[in-house]
Amino acid sequence: MLLWLILLPILSFANSSSTDEKVIGIFYMKPILGHVHQSSVKTSASLTTIQCSHPVKVIESSKVSTGTEWAYVQVGDHRGFILKEYLATKRPDCFQGKYPKFFDAVNLDLAELYYWGRLYDHYIQVETRVH
Amino acid sequence: MTIIFRLKLAFISLFFLILSSSAFGQKIIEEKELELVNFKTIKKVLQQDGLTQSAEQKKKQVTVLKNAKAQEEKNRYLYPSEDEIWGFTSEYWLVKNAQVLGWDFEKPDYGLDASFKEMMEKLGFYQKKFKILLLNTPLIVRATLPGDGESIHLLSVPFIRSLDLSRLEISLLLLEDYFRMEEGYFKDAVRTEKLKTLAGKDFKGAKPDLSLLSELVKNYDQHVNKKGYTFQQQFEITKKMDAHLKSHPELWNVYFRLLGKIERFLKVNIQYKDYVKLYPSPAMQIKWLSPAEKVL
Numbered sequence: 001m002l003l004w005l006i007l008l009p010i011l012s013f014a015n016s017s018s019t020d021e022k023v024i025g026i027f028y029m030k031p032i033l034g035h036v037h038q039s040s041v042k043t044s045a046s047l048t049t050i051q052c053s054h055p056v057k058v059i060e061s062s063k064v065s066t067g068t069e070w071a072y073v074q075v076g077d078h079r080g081f082i083l084k085e086y087l088a089t090k091r092p093d094c095f096q097g098k099y100p101k102f103f104d105a106v107n108l109d110l111a112e113l114y115y116w117g118r119l120y121d122h123y124i125q126v127e128t129r130v131h
Numbered sequence: 132m133t134i135i136f137r138l139k140l141a142f143i144s145l146f147f148l149i150l151s152s153s154a155f156g157q158k159i160i161e162e163k164e165l166e167l168v169n170f171k172t173i174k175k176v177l178q179q180d181g182l183t184q185s186a187e188q189k190k191k192q193v194t195v196l197k198n199a200k201a202q203e204e205k206n207r208y209l210y211p212s213e214d215e216i217w218g219f220t221s222e223y224w225l226v227k228n229a230q231v232l233g234w235d236f237e238k239p240d241y242g243l244d245a246s247f248k249e250m251m252e253k254l255g256f257y258q259k260k261f262k263i264l265l266l267n268t269p270l271i272v273r274a275t276l277p278g279d280g281e282s283i284h285l286l287s288v289p290f291i292r293s294l295d296l297s298r299l300e301i302s303l304l305l306l307e308d309y310f311r312m313e314e315g316y317f318k319d320a321v322r323t324e325k326l327k328t329l330a331g332k333d334f335k336g337a338k339p340d341l342s343l344l345s346e347l348v349k350n351y352d353q354h355v356n357k358k359g360y361t362f363q364q365q366f367e368i369t370k371k372m373d374a375h376l377k378s379h380p381e382l383w384n385v386y387f388r389l390l391g392k393i394e395r396f397l398k399v400n401i402q403y404k405d406y407v408k409l410y411p412s413p414a415m416q417i418k419w420l421s422p423a424e425k426v427l
Contacts, residue, residue, distance in 0.1 A: 032222065043237050095219055095279075099211050105339045106223070115229040119222060122234055123283075124263040126244045131257035 024058040027071070027087040032095055033116040036080040040070035042121040047078040049117045052094030056082060086120065208335040210343065216330060217318065218279025220344060224351045225264070225276075225283075233267035238288060241265075246298035247305055250382070254306075254375055263305070269293075272406050274355045275308040275317065282312040290403070294396050300389045303372075303382070310371050316364050321350035359409025369416045390416050 035046035036056075050056070057074040064072045070081045096103040108116065174183070211219060229235055243263055251259060260281035269289040276283040284305050291301060311317065323346045334340070360368075376383040394413035397403055407413070 032219075095211070095215065098206065098215070099209060101208050101334075102210060102339050105341060106344065108226075112226050115226045115235065116222065118229075118235050119225055119264075122264055124244050124265070126248050126251075126261040126263065128248055128251045128257050128259045131255075 020063070021059060021061045024060050024071075025089070026055050027058050027073075027089060028091050029054045029056065029082070030086045030088050030092050031117075031120040033113055034082065034086055034120050035117040036073060036075050036078050036082055037121075038080055040066050040081045042083075044081075046114065046117065047080040048075060049113050050075055051096060053091050053097055056087065058087070083120075085125070205333060205335070208333055210329045210332050210334060210339060213326060213330040215279070216326070216343075216347075217277035220347045220351070221276035221278055221283055223344065224348050227348065228352075231268070232271060232285070234264050234285075236267040238265055238267070241291075241301070242298055243301060243305075247302040250299065250302045250306070253379065254382075256309075259309075261305070261309070269402055271355060272403060272409075273304060273308060275312045276351070277312065277318055282309055284308050293400065294392060296389075299382075299385055300392075303386045303389055306375075307368055307372060310368050311360065311364070314364070314367065316360060317354065320354045320358060321347060323347060323350065357409075360411070362411050362415065365411055365416065366419060369419045373420055387417070387420055390420070 029050050029052050032052050033049055034052075036048050036050060038045040038047055054075070056071075058071045059074055059079070061072060066072050066081065069083055069085075071084045071087055073080060073082050073087075178184075210216075225232065225234065247261065247263070251261075260278075262278055262281055262283045264283060264285050266285055266287045267289070269287055271285060272287045272290045274285040276285070286301065286304070290296075294300075296304075323343070325340070325343045325346055329340065329343050372386060373383070376386055390413045393406075394417065397406055397413065
């Protein structure tokens with residue numbers, strides 16, 4: 001009983017610290033290029049640009065509020081935000097994956113890579129429902 | 132004594148006869164070994180165990196995997212198919228013209244997604260995908276590009292503001308543009324001979340011919356900035372709008388008034404003088420929509 005009383009606060013503390021941050025799973029980038037944002041705002045600064053099919057670790061943290069549209073993610077050393085609609089649970093079929101030699105030959109420069117990612121921040125996407 | 136001797140002899144002979152006959156019926160070790168290596172003799176056993184079938188299945192699987200791998204390797208050196216190149220080229224064009232088009236800017240949420248979706252569903256357009264990109268320039272008022280299974284609609288915010296367009300009015304402009312895309316006017320206008328010959332083809336052993344992309348981009352520029360649509364195409368689209376909106380008089384009236392609004396606006400705004408060349412013309416569209424006057 002005495003041991004239980006000693007262990008209880010330790011165990012409860014351990015439990016709360018583990019639920020503080022949880023890995024939801026590995027997801028994959030859907031658009032051809034996209035940004036990991038500094039905050040959950042489309043116009044916020046880009047931490048890094050990632051390509052279609054790039055794996056991202058989606059994290060749930062009590063310290064970070066994301067809203068319903070955004071996912072809190074880790075990509076390499078960066079932790080930031082990506083719109084949930086741009087994440088897939090399975091590796092998507094990507095243009096650059098399907099036509100790698102053609103895509104490489106296009107040889108996009110850094111500014112073009114950046115703008116291509118921004119494009120997906122600015123699109124207003126509309127999808128009508130299934131009849 | 133002789134009888135006993137003869138009996139013994141007969142008994143020994145019989146014993147050897149039996150022994151030799153039994154030895155003759157047995158198989159030698161080499162013979163048994165041969166049987167073991169002779170597949171024919173164990174074929175039945177393998178067939179009974181299903182091992183032959185599984186070996187054949189495995190062989191087929193290996194062939195399928197080998198072929199898939201070879202196809203995958205071949206695909207790495209393919210030009211995109213025509214269906215797949217449109218979305219890529221449109222976005223490439225948007226990226227190349229990012230500064231001129233001025234789409235990378237902070238804008239208020241106009242709620243266009245909800246209003247356009249509602250109107251399209253009201254008109255019976257289900258399971259359709261659209262991308263809308265707002266431009267911070269009066270240079271390009273509107274354009275629609277083919278996307279990857281959807282249409283990409285470009286719309287100038289200065290134009291929207293100058294005309295003080297409502298969400299419904301904007302949605303009707305987008306509907307017009309959607310019909311243009313559905314009719315294939317844009318693709319027909321920008322498609323090149325090179326696209327027709329190279330799309331989906333193999334370029335292994337050589338560098339891909341990127342003039343395929345640069346020629347398309349050039350045609351995009353021409354069509355969006357200079358060529359636009361013909362009177363005939365505009366007539367077809369106006370008639371299509373008329374047909375779809377007829378059963379929704381409230382939408383038809385908004386559309387009709389919108390054309391009048393644009394026509395009046397263009398007359399006094401020299402900044403948008405090229406609009407009529409690209410989309411001829413709101414005045415004609417009004418005429419095409421108006422009921423024929425009866426001569427008494």
